[in-house]
Amino acid sequence: MQQSRTQLDATDRALLTALQKNAQATAQDLSESLNLSASQIGRRRQRLEESGLIQGYRARLDPARLGLDVQAFIQVQLASHGAQQGASFTRLLTTRSEITSAWTMTGEADYLLRVYCPDLAALNRLIHDVLLAHPSVSRVHSQIVMDQPKKDAPLPVD
Structure with missing residues (x-):
């Protein structure tokens, strides 16, 4: 079931863009860049969190510094497509x-x-x-990432 789209004004969009760049920005920092009071920023952020549009905040870690030197994409083909196999x-x-x-794919x-x-x-x-x-897997195809010329980007909100 698809969620209904949240109505956003230009300020909401600017706030979401700023938070995707720096989720640790304080309401005061954001108020200066968005020309709103810190309390207005706080209320907007809270509304966006409560609506589920902002799903959470997390740190972006450097895989290489964690010793995760191989990134790959693996395509998996199942032998059969029953609900039990997919759930398993x-x-x-x-x-x-x-x-x-x-991701599930076509x-x-x-x-x-x-x-x-x-x-x-x-x-x-x-x-x-x-x-x-x-037991559900019939075939895999892997592709090793050599380089990532464009890092994972924020979602386009404008």
């Missing part, structure tokens, strides 16, 4: 910290996984010992 595979995804995001692959591993051996173990070992 989805449960597997939630147990593996190296799988940082997953086309040849059923899932697209984004993974971070310390090295190629760990990626190999994930593919062979975890993904291919799952």
